[in-house]
Amino acid sequence: MDTKAYIARHVINLPRSGIRDFFEIVAKMKNVISLGIGEPDFDTPWHIREAAIYALEKGKTHYTSNLGLIELRRAICKYVEKNFAITYKPEDEVIVTVGVSEAIDIAIRALINPGDKVLFHQPCYVSYHPSVTLAHGTGVPVPTYAKDNFALTAEALAAAWEPGCKLLMLNLPCNPTGGTCSRAQLEAIAKFAVEKDLLVLSDEIYSELTFDGEHVSIASLPGMQERTIFLHGFSKAFAMTGWRIGYACGPAELIEAMMKVHQYSMMCASIISQEAAIEALVRGEDGMKAMREQYHRRRDFIVRRLNEAGLKCHVPRASFYAFPYVGGTGLNGRDFAVGLLEAQKVAVVPGAAFGANGADFVRACFATSYEQLIEATDKIEKYCQTLAAKKN
C-alpha cells in the first residue's frame, strides 16, 4: 500500500522545519553547548508553578469557556491596557489559545480563503509561511535587512505587495533577528496597511524583552485597533514555554470567527495553564523584569564577542537572539553551523531555517548561563580563526 499517496498535496509539499533537521544532528552528539534553543533558560518562577499546583488541588480539572477563563481574560485586558495602551473588552474581544502558535493558526484559518495572499517579513519564525500554506493561502515574503537592524520598512513592504494581499503578519520584535520597528516606522507601515486595506496580525511575543527604547504595538496607533489582531503569550516573558498558553485580542467579529475554529479543534486551552497565567499576569512582573535585565547583559556580551570573533553582528534591540552574518567567513549559515558543531561542539541554528534571505546568517540564542556563553563564544572565535587561516 502506498501510504504516502494518502497524504494531502499541500502537506506533503510542505518542507520540514530547518530547525528540526538540525536538531537531529545535534541530538546525536554529546557535550554540546547549545545556543540553538528558542526558549528562556529560566524555569517558570516558582510562584506561578505553585499557583498551578494549587489549582489542581482545588479540583480545577475541567473544560473552561471556549474563550478562556473570564478571570484570565480580565487580567489580560488589564495587562494589555497598562503595557500596550490598547483597550479590549474581556467579554468578546479576547480569546485564550494554546500558545501564540495556535492563535496564528486559527487567525489564518478564520481569515484566509484559498488563494488569498499573506504578507510576512523574512527572516521570520518558522511557522509563519507553513501556517499560510496549510490554510491554502499564498505567502508573500517581504525581506528585512541587517543594515536596518532587521526592522521592517514600508518601502520593502510596498515593493513586495501584490494585488490579492489581504493580511500582513508582523512579528516585532522578531525571532530570529531581534529586529523591531520604531514608532515612525510603524506609522509608515500602518499607513500602508490602511491604504491597501490590509488586516494586520501582530505577534508581539517578545515585546517584554525590549532592551533599548520603547516597544510600540501597531494596534495602539490611531485607526489601527479595528484592523489589527494582537497576539501575545506567556512563553518568553514569563518563561512558560511548556505551558502552551497565549492569547489573541481584536475586533469582536474576528475573535468570534477565530473562536469557531478554536472551538472545533482545540475546545479550550488547558485550565491549569490558564490558572498559572493569571498568577503570571497579576504577580509576575518583578520576576519578568529581573529576567529581562539578565538577558540585556547577556546580549551586550554575546554581540560584543561575536563581533570580536570576526562575525558581523548587529545589536538586536529586543528578544534573546543574536543573528550574526557569517558570509564573511566564506561559508553560508548551514555550512558554518555544521562546521562549528563538528569542530567545537557549539550548536547555533542555520539562518536558512528562517527564510532564504537568512541563509548567510546563524541564530545564536543567548538565553543561557554566562559560563556557557563565555565558553561558546571563545569556541566560535577559535572556529572563525581556523576559517580565516584556511581562507588566506
Add this chain to the structure above:
Amino acid sequence: MNPVLKLLIEGGSLSTAQMAQVLGLTDQEINSHLEQLKKDKIFLGWRPVLNLSQESAAAVRAVIEVKITPERGGGFNNFAQRISRFDEVESCYLMSGGYDLLVFVTGGSLQKVANFVSEKLSTIEGVLSTATHFMLRSYKEQHFLMEAPAEETGRLKVAP
C-alpha cells in the same frame, strides 16, 4: 549601580576573569570595582555555601531570640556589636516585634552552644532573656535548595 555589584546580586558564581569577560572589562578593572565595594562596606567578602549535614564536621546551629534593655546613648547598637564579636555568632539582626535581637549561632556540639548561651550571652548586663531554638534540618541555604531537583529537565538542545 556598580556593574560588578549587579552581577554579584544575580548570585552566579563567576570568577573575576569571567566577570571581566561578561562586562567587557579587564581583570584589573573588576578587582578595582571589588576593592571599591569593599571600601564602601557593600561587598564584605566571599564565603562558600555548604551542606555539611553528611559530614562528621557538621556543626550544631541555633537561633536565639534575645531581649535586652537598651542603653541610654548606645541604644541597641552597643549590645548588638558586642554580641556579634563572638566567633560562635554567624549573624545578628535587630528585629521588630516580640524580641530585640535575633542571633544565629554555630557550635561544635549542643553542649558548646548551650554553654555559649548560658555563660556568655545571658550574662551580659542588660540581657533580659534568651530563647534558644536548635535547628534540626536545613532545606534551603542562601538560595540553594538542599534537595535540588535533578538538573536535567529534558530541555531540547535545539528549539524554534
